[in-house]
Amino acid sequence: MNLHPQEVVSSFEVQYIADVLARLKSQLVEEHPSGTMPRDAHPKMHGLVEAEFVIHDDLPDDYKIGVFSQVKTFKAGVRFSNANGAAQPDLKRDIRGIALKLKQVVGEKLTDEPDCFENQDFLLISTDSFLCDGIQTFDGMVKAIQGSLWQKLGFFVTHPSVVWKLVTSFKVFANPLQIRYFSCTPYLLGNHAVKYCLTPVIQTCDFVPPEPADNFLRLAMKQQLLNAPAEFVFGIQRQANPNTMPIEDASVLWKETQSPFMPVATLRIPMQNFDTHERNQLGENMRFSPWHSLTVHRPLGSINRARRIVYHSISELRRRVNGVG
Ligand code: HEM
Incomplete structure (x- = not known):
């Protein structure tokens, strides 16, 4: 795999990735010695919805790459989630996630996993930049979170920008269908590095109910889509x-004033009742990864390089334990 000219791989990167993976795995095994093993991140699902990803017909030629190369409508599965590793009430401040799986995508892929081979996944979160600069800091953060009070203090005192990101990215929202999501990390588009965002087209805006149920985000989505x-x-x-x-x-x-987001596709989620046993089960068992991708949309940077190994390995583990796939 050729690196992008601006990608820099440190000689310790492979060790940081291995350390993060080992820590996340052992935590999962420790916390779930029996029964169903959830995702390590984004375990609480608000809903898996059926959708269409409609490529716009007015794209400039240099955006017509990969899934955007022709005017086409892809069928898609879309999973909405809370980021926290524990399934907690939706009123708790958190980062929210959206994972898109476009189906029947033809072209050269980065993965040969049979259940993902025909897909293009896009993963986005409700904050516009990531908590950590790279995998070394992320590894330090995981170590600190799992470590003693002194280790936590040591990390957070020396990384005030991570503390600031934690404070400003964790928010309460009223409805996952009505917020903006960002890729945070960059991807290839031909020879260019790009980031993605999803902006909701809102007619009416929901508010957090006065006495919200623990799963009020699921209920708000359900109410809207019915x-x-x-x-x-x-x-x-x-x-x-x-x-x-x-x-x-x-x-x-990446400031929008410096480079605005060019609208290239519309994600349409038709009216539906997604809250069925079958759909919920499917959402639990599916796996998403930024590396389930066409080669021309390759993920870039150390956080994304780590995600290639971590998502594959963690999803294999939980699916093996849960007897799926
Ligand atoms: C080194 C950094 C990161 C690590 C180690 C990590 C780890 C993980 C893991 C282990 C999962 C669960 C995978 C599974 O069991 O199927 C996951 C899910 C997810 N991650 Fe990350 N992640 C990282 C960075 C990011 C970033 C930058 C984003 C920004 C878009 C992101 C968005 C998501 C989303 C939306 C999901 C849920 C996917 C689903 O619905 O199944 N993650 N992450």
Whole structure:
């Protein structure tokens, strides 16, 4: 695999990735010695919905790459989630996630996993830049979270920017169909580095109910989709300057004033009742990864390189334990 000219791989990267993986795995095994093993991150699902990903017909030629190369409508499965490793009430501040799986995508892929081979996945979260710059800091954060009070203090005192991100990215929302989501990490689009975002098209805006149920985000989505469809615009932001919009620092926000998101597709979620046993089961058992991807949309940067190994290995583990696939 050729690196992008701005990708830099440190000689310790492989060790950081192995350490993160070992820590996440042992935590999962320790916390779930029997019964169903959930995802390590984003275990609480609000719903798996059926959707369509409609490529716009007015794209400039240099955006017509990969899934965006032709005017086409892809069928998609879309999973909404809370990020926290424990399934907690939705009123707790958290980062929220959306994972798209486009079906029947033809072209050269980065994975040969048989259950993902025909897919293009896009994973986005409700904050516009990541908590950590790279995998070394992420490994330090995982170590600190799992470690003693002194280890926690040691890490967070020396990484005030991570503390700031934790404070500002964890939020309460009223309805997962009505918020913006961002890829945070960059991806290839031909020769360009790009980031993605999903912006909701909102007619009416929900508020957090006065006495919310623990799963009020699922209930808000259900209520909306039983009565009306939902829509998001998928945007692509091209890197305009490698210094202010770096590839190897996922904590830096690529400013929209410097390079706006170009609308390239519409995610249409038709009216439906997604809250069925069958759909919920499917959502639990599916696996998403930014590396379930066409080669022309390859994930970039150390956080993404780590995700290649971590998502594959953790999803294999939980699916093996749960007797799936
Ligand atoms: C080194 C950094 C990261 C690590 C180690 C990590 C780890 C994980 C793991 C282990 C899962 C569960 C995989 C499974 O069992 O199927 C997951 C899910 C997820 N991650 Fe990450 N993650 C990282 C960074 C990110 C970033 C930057 C985003 C931003 C978009 C993100 C978004 C998501 C989403 C949306 C899901 C839920 C997917 C689903 O619905 O199944 N993660 N992550």
